[in-house]
Amino acid sequence: xxxxxxxxxxxxxxxxxxxxxxxxxxxxxxxxxxxxxxxxxxxxxxxxxxxxxxxxxxxxxxxxxxxxxxxxxxxxxxxxxxxxxxxxxxxxxxxxxxxxxxxxxxxxxxxxxxxxxxxxxxxxxxxxxxxxxxxxxxxxxxxxxxxxxxxxxxxxxxxxxxxxxxxxxx
Amino acid sequence: xxxxxxxxxxxxxxxxxxxxxxxxxxxxxxxxxxxxxxxxxxxxxxxxxxxxxxxxxxxxxxxxxxxxxxxxxxxxxxxxxxxxxxxxxxxxxxxxxxxxxxxxxxxxxxxxxxxxxxxxxxxxxxxxxxxxxxxxxxxxxxxxxxxxxxxxxxxxxxxxxxxxxxxxxx
DNA sequence: CGGCGACCTTCACGATGGCGAAACAACCAC
DNA sequence: GTGGTTGTTTCGCCATCGTGAAGGTCGCCG
Numbered sequence: 001x002x003x004x005x006x007x008x009x010x011x012x013x014x015x016x017x018x019x020x021x022x023x024x025x026x027x028x029x030x031x032x033x034x035x036x037x038x039x040x041x042x043x044x045x046x047x048x049x050x051x052x053x054x055x056x057x058x059x060x061x062x063x064x065x066x067x068x069x070x071x072x073x074x075x076x077x078x079x080x081x082x083x084x085x086x087x088x089x090x091x092x093x094x095x096x097x098x099x100x101x102x103x104x105x106x107x108x109x110x111x112x113x114x115x116x117x118x119x120x121x122x123x124x125x126x127x128x129x130x131x132x133x134x135x136x137x138x139x140x141x142x143x144x145x146x147x148x149x150x151x152x153x154x155x156x157x158x159x160x161x162x163x164x165x166x167x168x169x170x
Numbered sequence: 171x172x173x174x175x176x177x178x179x180x181x182x183x184x185x186x187x188x189x190x191x192x193x194x195x196x197x198x199x200x201x202x203x204x205x206x207x208x209x210x211x212x213x214x215x216x217x218x219x220x221x222x223x224x225x226x227x228x229x230x231x232x233x234x235x236x237x238x239x240x241x242x243x244x245x246x247x248x249x250x251x252x253x254x255x256x257x258x259x260x261x262x263x264x265x266x267x268x269x270x271x272x273x274x275x276x277x278x279x280x281x282x283x284x285x286x287x288x289x290x291x292x293x294x295x296x297x298x299x300x301x302x303x304x305x306x307x308x309x310x311x312x313x314x315x316x317x318x319x320x321x322x323x324x325x326x327x328x329x330x331x332x333x334x335x336x337x338x339x340x
Numbered sequence: 341c342g343g344c345g346a347c348c349t350t351c352a353c354g355a356t357g358g359c360g361a362a363a364c365a366a367c368c369a370c
Numbered sequence: 371g372t373g374g375t376t377g378t379t380t381c382g383c384c385a386t387c388g389t390g391a392a393g394g395t396c397g398c399c400g
Contacts, residue, residue: 094375
């Protein structure tokens with residue numbers, strides 16, 4: 001995502017526009033002029049005259065933030081079992097495809113084992129342990145995509161992006 | 171919330187600590203030294219020598235962001251025992267789930283031990299010590315989320331955000 | 341002011357059960 | 371055959387929860 005450079009205060013109107021459009025922007029503030037203050041994380045400013053490297057550093061941070069926000073989106077699963085997330089993809093076999101459909105419907109929320117069992121095996125679940133095994137397999141398949149399935153003990157499972165829950169010592 | 175000023179690169183270790191503790195910080199970068207880059211919205215840097223007003227401006231923005239994030243920390247407990255606070259979450263086992271429900275109902279207010287005991291064990295409390303033990307466990311689980319349970323001696327317990335050390339006046 | 345007792349904190353231990361994961365076998369598609 | 375998918379068995383870890391016990395802190399009372 002491109003970062004816009006804004007002259008201050010001469011381009012104030014353009015700044016207003018960029019803020020409304022949620023475009024990342026770096027404001028160039030001449031000596032002796034007060035910078036416009038905003039808590040917006042997509043906005044930054046720098047005092048002129050400034051080193052090109054310093055401008056580059058701030059632009060880079062703004063870019064990272066913008067792409068970070070952009071990539072916080074829900075993964076996409078099509079009817080053929082192709083799961084796409086941030087450019088990469090994997091193909092899911094039938095059972096895991098059905099499981100993943102439910103997990104995505106309740107993205108970041110808990111899905112009970114019963115619901116998963118019904119989705120994965122509409123004609124009745126074959127064994128008691130099958131679900132566990134398929135969760136393990138699904139986990140391995142999702143890991144390269146930055147997705148992870150968290151266990152919520154005695155309640156079910158939860159699909160979210162990457163991070164691992166902090167273990168607590170007892 | 172206080173913004174910490176960090177010398178770079180001499181105070182690198184302190185910076186690591188502040189990042190982990192999610193303390194807002196402004197990094198002071200001498201001439202000719204590359205600033206540390208981070209997309210963290212609670213971090214900013216400024217090139218030395220810097221005008222006091224410019225430092226003040228950046229500190230202020232960081233303060234605004236920190237308080238904004240802090241205020242967004244409204245704990246949310248769902249029916250599955252999932253406790254969410256500002257993006258992060260932990261799953262609470264049945265007993266702690268019931269205890270937490272009462273503590274959240276009376277957020278920032280004192281809840282008596284009797285009320286907690288009734289909520290946690292509707293069929294009668296099994297032992298005299300059980301509640302204490304579960305409070306300890308709940309405390310450890312909440313700490314990573316920035317929540318803490320305070321003891322009000324002979325009155326009960328109180329749930330609030332992040333523990334603050336308050337010295338006793340004499 | 342010193343000590344007692346109530347209240348609170350924390351650890352360690354064992355029982356129980358949920359869950360993870362490897363290994364194996366059967367099956368199917370190409 | 372070769373490789374991918376699915377179900378089963380089996381072993382064992384570890385989270386949860388109650389219990390006992392060892393301090394620690396604080397208020398109150400003699």
